[in-house]
Amino acid sequence: MAVNETLSPALRLLHLSAGLGGPVLAFALVFVLWAVLGAAQLVPEAIFPAPWSVWAAGREMWEGGTLAQDLGVSLGRAATGFAFGASLGIALGLLTGRVAVLRWLLGPLLMLLRPIPAIALVPLAIVWFGIGEGSKHFVIGYTVFLTVWFNTHHGVEYVPETYLRAARALGASRRREFLAVIVPAAAPHILAGLRLGVALAFLSLVAAELSGASSGLGFRLQEARQYLRTDRIFALLILLGGIGALADLIVGRIGRRIVHWQQG
Amino acid sequence: MSAPGDLRIEDITILFRGRQGPVTALPPTTLHLAPGSFTALIGPSGCGKSSLLNAIAGFLVPASGTIRLDGAPVTGPSARIGLIFQHYALFPWFTALGNVRFALRRFGLPRTEEIARARAALAEVGLGAHERKFPQQLSGGMRQRVAIARTFAGAPQVLLLDEPFAALDAQTRRGMQELMLEVWARHSATVLFVTHDVDEALLLADRVYLMSAGPGRLIADYVLAQPRPRSLTQDGGALLAIREEILARLHPQPSAAPSRSPGIVATCPERSQP
Numbered sequence: 404m405a406v407n408e409t410l411s412p413a414l415r416l417l418h419l420s421a422g423l424g425g426p427v428l429a430f431a432l433v434f435v436l437w438a439v440l441g442a443a444q445l446v447p448e449a450i451f452p453a454p455w456s457v458w459a460a461g462r463e464m465w466e467g468g469t470l471a472q473d474l475g476v477s478l479g480r481a482a483t484g485f486a487f488g489a490s491l492g493i494a495l496g497l498l499t500g501r502v503a504v505l506r507w508l509l510g511p512l513l514m515l516l517r518p519i520p521a522i523a524l525v526p527l528a529i530v531w532f533g534i535g536e537g538s539k540h541f542v543i544g545y546t547v548f549l550t551v552w553f554n555t556h557h558g559v560e561y562v563p564e565t566y567l568r569a570a571r572a573l574g575a576s577r578r579r580e581f582l583a584v585i586v587p588a589a590a591p592h593i594l595a596g597l598r599l600g601v602a603l604a605f606l607s608l609v610a611a612e613l614s615g616a617s618s619g620l621g622f623r624l625q626e627a628r629q630y631l632r633t634d635r636i637f638a639l640l641i642l643l644g645g646i647g648a649l650a651d652l653i654v655g656r657i658g659r660r661i662v663h664w665q666q667g
Numbered sequence: 668m669s670a671p672g673d674l675r676i677e678d679i680t681i682l683f684r685g686r687q688g689p690v691t692a693l694p695p696t697t698l699h700l701a702p703g704s705f706t707a708l709i710g711p712s713g714c715g716k717s718s719l720l721n722a723i724a725g726f727l728v729p730a731s732g733t734i735r736l737d738g739a740p741v742t743g744p745s746a747r748i749g750l751i752f753q754h755y756a757l758f759p760w761f762t763a764l765g766n767v768r769f770a771l772r773r774f775g776l777p778r779t780e781e782i783a784r785a786r787a788a789l790a791e792v793g794l795g796a797h798e799r800k801f802p803q804q805l806s807g808g809m810r811q812r813v814a815i816a817r818t819f820a821g822a823p824q825v826l827l828l829d830e831p832f833a834a835l836d837a838q839t840r841r842g843m844q845e846l847m848l849e850v851w852a853r854h855s856a857t858v859l860f861v862t863h864d865v866d867e868a869l870l871l872a873d874r875v876y877l878m879s880a881g882p883g884r885l886i887a888d889y890v891l892a893q894p895r896p897r898s899l900t901q902d903g904g905a906l907l908a909i910r911e912e913i914l915a916r917l918h919p920q921p922s923a924a925p926s927r928s929p930g931i932v933a934t935c936p937e938r939s940q941p
């Protein structure tokens with residue numbers, strides 16, 4: 404703190420923004436800019452609503468009860484899809500990363516499937532599962548699965564040779580080598596995959612809900628567009644961003660606690 | 668049948684696949700390590716020392732020849748042959764205690780006994796107070812002590828060390844060498860110790876082999892009968908003469924160069940640094 408007192412105000416601001424206060428400060432600045440733009444009424448409300456209009460629209464949806472319901476439905480879908488996709492991805496990644504035959508068989512397939520965006524899967528999901536919950540879970544689960552699989556596979560494939568050698572020279576059975584060496588050694592990659600998976604779950608959630616849904620944040624976005632409620636669209640987008648960032652933060656924190664030995 | 672830990676390296680050759688056909692890492696080599704002996708191996712960088720250790724450990728298959736431990740061919744890694752690497756190879760997700768317990772697991776002990784034995788092993792290397800620390804929280808010397816405790820806990824008959832103390836500063840290294848001798852005296856294993864430090868070899872080993880530049884052959888063999896602990900300054904005479912000879916062979920001088928100052932270490936410029 405003694406250091407701070409000797410700094411000029413401008414430097415102190417920089418110092419603050421480098422620490423925990425950084426993101427908060429950045430948001431505050433952007434918000435002020437947005438409010439100034441809104442007050443000046445340079446852009447029509449229907450194109451770019453002012454912060455207070457967005458806040459009012461959010462309150463309106465909250466008080467009408469739809470927001471809480473949509474939020475619940477969407478989070479439920481994201482969580483279900485994530486759970487399926489992540490567990491399948493980890494399981495398959497552990498196998499393909501370690502079993503040569505499976506790697507040979509499925510490796511090229513992984514390369515081919517990875518670039519397909521979630522939205523492109525929606526038509527297929529509807530053909531296969533109809534417009535019910537199944538297709539949403541499928542789209543979300545699939546995207547999460549792919550990225551978790553890829554990361555797990557990678558982590559397991561590149562376990563440092565020295566760990567494996569140490570384990571074998573210490574008489575570890577194949578089973579223990581897998582559980583006590585390969586899995587923990589790959590854990591940082593697996594967790595990175597899960598974190599990406601969370602972000603993708605939100606991405607694909609909206610993709611899945613934009614067509615053929617009757618509830619959820621994605622559906623509400625579509626509905627707001629039909630009624631030209633830009634204020635509602637803004638409120639929903641901000642909410643989506645907020646939840647996504649929060650989920651990412653939580654998974655990141657948990658991950659760092661699990662792989663505590665990993666620095667940086 | 669001799670005592671356990673009789674290691675016979677019979678005419679083994681080690682090849683690696685290169686861009687233009689196979690590259691010889693180790694020409695045909697024969698070496699016998701008597702049970703409970705402590706052998707040091709010195710040679711220029713790239714002469715095949717690590718390759719030889721990896722073959723004995725069962726990590727790579729020699730192109731020809733056999734390696735026998737107590738008569739049975741070595742076909743792959745096993746707990747009978749322990750290793751200590753230069754870079755510790757401790758598991759960062761386990762504590763010091765967890766790392767030692769990993770080595771004890773194969774004995775199928777009850778949990779409490781396993782923990783008690785792991786604690787004793789750590790206490791033996793002076794780390795009793797640090798059992799709950801993770802490797803990243805320990806200094807280089809402490810990590811290597813955990814590695815020593817872990818390896819001896821597995822009760823190997825043969826112990827292979829590949830420049831285990833090379834990454835440590837000189838003072839820590841001396842301490843580790845003494846510790847190594849103490850622990851070894853208690854557990855008795857047949858040791859093969861690769862080092863670049865001639866003094867280290869002379870202080871520890873009862874036999875020193877010298878290899879030529881790669882692909883290296885065994886070119887000299889010194890038997891050291893001096894009792895341990897040794898000192899190169901006091902009981903020096905014979906040891907100092909051997910040191911001069913080894914250093915001269917490792918660094919042949921074009922002119923009849925005067926002997927090197929004591930305390931010098933046989934380093935090679937291209938050796939990878941930690």
Ligand SMILES: Nc1ncnc2c1ncn2[C@@H]1O[C@H](COP(=O)(O)OP(=O)(O)OP(=O)(O)O)[C@@H](O)[C@H]1O
Nearest residue numbers: 683684692711712713714715716717718719881938
């Ligand atoms: N995996 C590998 N593939 C190809 N060549 C290798 C491989 N490992 C070692 N070699 C080659 O084999 C030779 C012997 O290497 P080795 O690591 O055994 O030497 P070393 O005596 O341990 O050297 P240093 O003192 O530097 O550790 C070298 O020429 C090296 O380039």
Ligand SMILES: [Mg+2]
Nearest residue numbers: 716717718829
């Ligand atoms: Mg080497």
